[in-house]
Amino acid sequence: MGGSRCNCYPCGFFRDPGPSMDVLQLDVSGRPQAWITSKEAATLYASDAVAWTLGEPCQVLRGGTQRATGCQSRIEVHSIIAVRGAIPSRAWRQVPALSNPKLFHRDRDLCAYCGARFAFEELTREHIIPVSRGGVDSWMNCITACKACNGHKGNRLPEEARMSLLYLPYVPSLHEDMILRGRRILSDQMEFLLASVPRHSRLHA
Numbered sequence: 001m002g003g004s005r006c007n008c009y010p011c012g013f014f015r016d017p018g019p020s021m022d023v024l025q026l027d028v029s030g031r032p033q034a035w036i037t038s039k040e041a042a043t044l045y046a047s048d049a050v051a052w053t054l055g056e057p058c059q060v061l062r063g064g065t066q067r068a069t070g071c072q073s074r075i076e077v078h079s080i081i082a083v084r085g086a087i088p089s090r091a092w093r094q095v096p097a098l099s100n101p102k103l104f105h106r107d108r109d110l111c112a113y114c115g116a117r118f119a120f121e122e123l124t125r126e127h128i129i130p131v132s133r134g135g136v137d138s139w140m141n142c143i144t145a146c147k148a149c150n151g152h153k154g155n156r157l158p159e160e161a162r163m164s165l166l167y168l169p170y171v172p173s174l175h176e177d178m179i180l181r182g183r184r185i186l187s188d189q190m191e192f193l194l195a196s197v198p199r200h201s202r203l204h205a
């Protein structure tokens with residue numbers, strides 16, 4: 001116990017900094033893993049699990065007073081941190097999970113049939129090939145549609161309904177998925193993620 005470092009992490013007394021930013025967690029090779037809270041990031045710093053960081057420190061968390069030194073623990077949290085540890089080999093091949101918020105975000109909240117922009121509540125996950133006709137629930141078979149267009153198309157293929165897609169579906173990359181999942185993305189985090197998003201992504205549009 002003790003030592004010269006001021007680090008009271010095991011006590012776990014980090015004060016909640018209030019409405020805080022999310023920290024982008026990477027693996028050691030720089031691949032995005034997750035959005036974590038600054039408190040969770042502080043835990044990684046304190047257990048010496050952070051391999052490297054990007055950008056300037058953007059939040060300082062203060063913990064309890066260390067008995068050995070009388071100092072209050074203090075951890076500077078960066079907006080992007082890379083965490084030590086083995087990299088699961090399947091991470092590259094993983095297809096991001098499909099959800100309505102991410103699907104609508106991918107498609108910029110635009111209905112693929114009428115082209116109008118709608119609020120979240122007015123949008124639906126539309127299966128290009130209907131599930132009842134063998135279509136799967138996947139990024140490539142799903143597109144954003146307004147309730148009216150989805151209802152009009154019903155159980156038909158687009159060509160049967162004489163409705164054409166104004167844009168095409170695609171599978172988001174790992175970096176794009178992190179953007180779609182992010183709630184409050186800081187500019188340096190966005191810059192880092194966008195740099196690896198393929199050109200065909202609508203996020204560049």
Ligand SMILES: [Zn+2]
Pocket residue numbers: 111112113114115116145146147148149150
């Ligand atoms: Zn529509």
